[in-house]
Structures are given as structure tokens and as C-alpha cells.
Amino acid sequence: MSTHPQHAVTADPDVERFAAIDDLVWFDDMGWEEVVSHARAVPHRWAVTAAGGDDGSPYRGIAGAFEMELTVPGAPGAEPTQLPVSGLTWVGVHPDHRRTGVLTTLMDAHLSWCREQGLALAALHASDVTIYGRFGYAVASTAGEISLGHGATFDAPGVSTEGITTSMHDLSDEHVLARVHAAHRALAAGRVGSVTRTLELATRVYTDPASRLRGTERRRVVIAARDGRDVGYAILRRRPKWEDGRSAATLDCDEWAWADSAAQLALARRLTSVDLVTRTSVRVTADDALLWWCGGPRTVVHKTGDELWLRVLDLPAALPARGWSADCDVVLEVRDGLFEDQAGRWRVTARDGRAEVTRTDDPADLGLDVGVLGATYLGGRRLAALARQGLVEVHDPAALRALDTALATPTLPVPPVSF
Ligand SMILES: CC(C)(COP(=O)(O)OP(=O)(O)OC[C@H]1O[C@@H](n2cnc3c(N)ncnc32)[C@H](O)[C@@H]1OP(=O)(O)O)[C@@H](O)C(=O)NCCC(=O)NCCS
Incomplete structure (x- = not known):
């Protein structure tokens, strides 16, 4: 990766100076003590200083990373697999040092x-779509936010919620948080696209100090249970509003997960029947059952965005670590502008749900940037669609069809929790 001679990186930054850059870059309404406390809890931190030595002036840029597990497709008929990934976070560049290669230096350090x-993969949420493609990241999952009216009806033939109970709790109660965290870990393991987070991060993300409520209540959670086991949860905040003497309150669900369709339906019914709430927002994938239970996409306000971005860092380890939907035998010519050892020709042979990746000198069937592998890794984007976009050079159309089918998954990846 190109290094910038005027910058140096420290992997042991001073926490207060690290926090100061975050405070400056993100101009959030977090109090200073809280920013510092959050910064201290980021397990891996990097900061950029002047190359000549740290003279104590403000850091030029910062980045942090969480340790997480990403749920990736399993082989047909097998459970999904969880892989360790590094989740990049806390990226910020001092306004006086923008566009001088500070981010590039940080990305070099992190990757x-x-x-x-x-680690075979790195992941992030992006604040802007233009930033991370140049570093080999690509959007691997997308989701839409839909808005449902109070009392929305769901036509879900064949899905029975009998035996499921739902209950609402205050998430600032540590026992509730621990229960939701346990449900998060258990449900994430079965849902491709999920990333897990630690209880400490969950506590920080979901316990809101009064200063950060921005006109909403503090977070609560609806838990769905069956036979004494938690089978789903939905984290929510209501925003009170009165118009002409009537409540026009809204409810935002920023995270939800379920074990099966019945649990999702029970949660959806509960979220859309909360007293005084006129509209409820939840996030769904394009193939989510809820979109059809409520009458199809045209019945809901639908806003789609990118979710998890992935970067393949160890190609011969990453591709065999996921399951494969069909057999294939193709040669890829991979371009990787940052890691030359991943570039060049690879033979990908998938058999019975598992793949092997080996070096080859055989002519390439397909040519692509490493980002295409991140984009298709979770099954959230189809290789054939990326080829239509012009992102795959197709020397053999049969190879494209075979690899497209082999990478495809039965469901789209779910949006990950925020980190
Ligand atoms: C986005 C940000 C991190 C970029 O940092 P930076 O140090 O200016 O980036 P670099 O100088 O290393 O730029 C590398 C390349 O990316 C480009 N680039 C970086 N950010 C870009 C942006 N937001 N839009 C378009 N291009 C961008 C640069 O032009 C440069 O291109 P080049 O190599 O062709 O010259 C910085 O502007 C920032 O802190 N923004 C606010 C916080 C933020 O958005 N953080 C990201 C959190 S996900």
C-alpha cells in the first residue's frame, strides 16, 4: 500500500488525544467524559502523528477496531459458520490534515x-459510499427501512404465532441487557450477515445518557419467547409528538432478530400495536417476509442503504471458509491494489458445498477486483449482476454462470448490528 512519508502511525495512542479527534471530527452531542470512556473501550486503536516524531500536537487522524464474529453462509443443508473479523470503527481525520493521505496511512496500518x-476478512459500516472502495472494500449487504402504520395487518398464511409471548422491557436494566445480549449471540449465529458484539459494546450502544436522547425516550426492548426460550427481540425507541390534541408518536426499531418466521411475525405485530404510536420503522432485507405479509413493497415507505462492507484479506482462506451452493471449477484473475500476494490467478474448485483455492498458471475464465469477492461473499450481491455492472471481465460465460450459482445463497444477508 502507498505510504505517506510525512505521517507515522502509533498503535498505542493516548486515549484523551484519540478522543479529542473523534470529538472534533464528529461534532456529536456526547459529553467529553463519555467520549473518553467510549474511546477507552475500543480494544484496538491507531493514531497518525508527524513522521518526524510525536511533538504532542493533535493527532492527524484516528481509527479503532472491534473484535467480532461474522456469520457467513454454510454449505447446503449445514448451519452457517462464524468467522473472526475485525470491525473498523472510529475513523476520523483532523480537518487541517484532510486529503494528505492520513486515511490511507490508517487503512494500511489496520489492514x-x-x-x-x-484474519481473512475485515468489515465496516461506511459514513459515505465514496471512501472505502479504493481500499478493496465493497458493500456486502443492504437493507431497507420500512414504515408501517399503527395496526398494520399482516397476511401470513401458514405462520402461526401460537405459543409465542412478547414482553416489553427497559434496556437500561442490566439483567434485561444481559438477556438481550445472550439472545443477540444465539440468534446471530444462525443469521448470515450478522456480526456479534461484546456485552460491553452493547451496553455502550444501548444505554443512552439523558444528553443523547434527542427527543426520544431511552431504549426499550420487546422480547419474543416460546417455551421459556427467547426466540426474538426488537430494540426500540419511541419519539413523542402531539398534533391537534392527538398523538403522532413514532417508534424506531434499530435492531431486531428472530429465530424463525413466527417469532418475526409476533415481533412485527407487537411493534405495530403500541398505544399512541402512529408509525413504526424497522429494517428489512429485500427478500424479507414482512414486506409481503404487509401487502408488498408498494404499501410501505421504503428507503434502502448499504449495510456491511467487507474486505477479503486472505483469499485462499476466506473463500473455503464459507459454504458453496453448487459445484464449480473456475480460474480467476484477481486484482488487488494493496496486497500483491492476493493478486494473480487462482483456481476455485467447489465440490459438495466446500471450496478449495489454489494458485494456477491456467488462463483466466474471469477477471475481477478483490472487492467483487467481498461484495459476493455473503450472498448479498450476485456475481452475474456485478458482471452486468462491468465489474467482471468474462472470458468464459459458462464460468460466470457456474461461479454465480455456487456463490448464491437461499436468503439475503441480514443487516449487522451497529459498531
Ligand atoms: C473521509 C476521511 C476519513 C478521509 O480521510 P483523508 O485523510 O482525507 O483521506 P486520504 O487523504 O487518505 O484520501 C485517500 C483518497 O481517498 C479520497 N477520498 C477520501 N475521502 C473522500 C471522500 N469523502 N469523498 C471522495 N474522495 C475521498 C481522496 O481524495 C484520496 O484520493 P486519491 O488517492 O485519488 O488522491 C476524512 O475526510 C474524515 O475524517 N471525514 C469525516 C469522518 C468520516 O467520514 N469518517 C469515516 C467513517 S466511516
Whole structure:
């Protein structure tokens, strides 16, 4: 990766100076003590200083990373697999040092460190779509926010919620948080696209100090249970509003997960029947059952966005780590502008749900940037669609069809929790 001679990176930054850059870049309404406390809880931190030595002036840029597990497709008939990934976060560049290569220096530090740790993948949420493609990241999952009216009816033939109970709790109660965290870990393991987070991060994300409520109540959670087991949860906040003497309150669900369709339906019914709430927003994938239970996409306000971005860092380890839907035998010519050892020709042979990846000198069937592998890794984007976009050079159309089918998954990846 190109290094910028005027910058140096420290992997042991001073927490207060690290926090100061976050405070400056994100101009949030978090109090200073809280920013510092959050910064301290980021397990891996990097900061950029002047190359000549740290003179104590403000850091030029910062980045952090969480340790997470990403749920990736399993082989047909098998459970999904969880892989360790590094979740990049806390990226910020001092306004006086923008566009001088600070981010590039941080990305070099983070991605190289990930490879030293033996990680096959890195992940992030992006604040802007233009930033991370140049570093080999690509959007691997998308989701839409839909808005449902109070008392929305769901036509879900064949899905029975009998035996499921739902209950609403205050998420600032530590026992509730621990229960939701346990449900998060258990449900994430079965839902491709999920990332897990630690209880400490969950506590920080979901317990809101009064200063950060921005006109909403503090977070609550609806838990769905069956036979004494938690089978779903939905984290929510209501925003009170009165118009002409009537409530026009709204409810936002920023995270929900379920074990099966019945649990999702029970949660959806509960979220759309909360007293005084006129509209409820939840996030769904394009193939979500809820979109059809409520009458089809045209019946809901639908806003789609990118969710998880993925970067393949160890190609011969990453591709065999996921399940494959069909057999294939194709040669890829991979371009990787940052890690030359991943570039070049690879033979990908999938048999009975598992793949092997080996170096080859055989002519390439398909040519692509490493980002295409991240985009298709979770089954959230189809290789054939990326080829239509012009992102795959197709020397053999049969190879494109075979690899497209082999990478496809029965369901789209779910949106990950925020980190
Ligand atoms: C986005 C941000 C991190 C970029 O940092 P930076 O140090 O200016 O980036 P670099 O100088 O390393 O730029 C690398 C390349 O990316 C481009 N680039 C970086 N950010 C870009 C943006 N937002 N839009 C378009 N291009 C961008 C640069 O032009 C440069 O291109 P080049 O190599 O062709 O010259 C910085 O502007 C920032 O802190 N923004 C606010 C916080 C934020 O959005 N953080 C990201 C959190 S996900």
C-alpha cells in the first residue's frame, strides 16, 4: 500500500488525544467524559502523528477496531459458520490534515495488522459510499427501512404465532441487557450477515445518557419467547409528538432478530400495536417476509442503504471458509491494489458445498477486483449482476454462470448490528 512519508502511525495512542479527534471530527452531542470512556473501550486503536516524531500536537487522524464474529453462509443443508473479523470503527481525520493521505496511512496500518492477526476478512459500516472502495472494500449487504402504520395487518398464511409471548422491557436494566445480549449471540449465529458484539459494546450502544436522547425516550426492548426460550427481540425507541390534541408518536426499531418466521411475525405485530404510536420503522432485507405479509413493497415507505462492507484479506482462506451452493471449477484473475500476494490467478474448485483455492498458471475464465469477492461473499450481491455492472471481465460465460450459482445463497444477508 502507498505510504505517506510525512505521517507515522502509533498503535498505542493516548486515549484523551484519540478522543479529542473523534470529538472534533464528529461534532456529536456526547459529553467529553463519555467520549473518553467510549474511546477507552475500543480494544484496538491507531493514531497518525508527524513522521518526524510525536511533538504532542493533535493527532492527524484516528481509527479503532472491534473484535467480532461474522456469520457467513454454510454449505447446503449445514448451519452457517462464524468467522473472526475485525470491525473498523472510529475513523476520523483532523480537518487541517484532510486529503494528505492520513486515511490511507490508517487503512494500511489496520489492514496490515488484520493480516498479521491471521484474519481473512475485515468489515465496516461506511459514513459515505465514496471512501472505502479504493481500499478493496465493497458493500456486502443492504437493507431497507420500512414504515408501517399503527395496526398494520399482516397476511401470513401458514405462520402461526401460537405459543409465542412478547414482553416489553427497559434496556437500561442490566439483567434485561444481559438477556438481550445472550439472545443477540444465539440468534446471530444462525443469521448470515450478522456480526456479534461484546456485552460491553452493547451496553455502550444501548444505554443512552439523558444528553443523547434527542427527543426520544431511552431504549426499550420487546422480547419474543416460546417455551421459556427467547426466540426474538426488537430494540426500540419511541419519539413523542402531539398534533391537534392527538398523538403522532413514532417508534424506531434499530435492531431486531428472530429465530424463525413466527417469532418475526409476533415481533412485527407487537411493534405495530403500541398505544399512541402512529408509525413504526424497522429494517428489512429485500427478500424479507414482512414486506409481503404487509401487502408488498408498494404499501410501505421504503428507503434502502448499504449495510456491511467487507474486505477479503486472505483469499485462499476466506473463500473455503464459507459454504458453496453448487459445484464449480473456475480460474480467476484477481486484482488487488494493496496486497500483491492476493493478486494473480487462482483456481476455485467447489465440490459438495466446500471450496478449495489454489494458485494456477491456467488462463483466466474471469477477471475481477478483490472487492467483487467481498461484495459476493455473503450472498448479498450476485456475481452475474456485478458482471452486468462491468465489474467482471468474462472470458468464459459458462464460468460466470457456474461461479454465480455456487456463490448464491437461499436468503439475503441480514443487516449487522451497529459498531
Ligand atoms: C473521509 C476521511 C476519513 C478521509 O480521510 P483523508 O485523510 O482525507 O483521506 P486520504 O487523504 O487518505 O484520501 C485517500 C483518497 O481517498 C479520497 N477520498 C477520501 N475521502 C473522500 C471522500 N469523502 N469523498 C471522495 N474522495 C475521498 C481522496 O481524495 C484520496 O484520493 P486519491 O488517492 O485519488 O488522491 C476524512 O475526510 C474524515 O475524517 N471525514 C469525516 C469522518 C468520516 O467520514 N469518517 C469515516 C467513517 S466511516
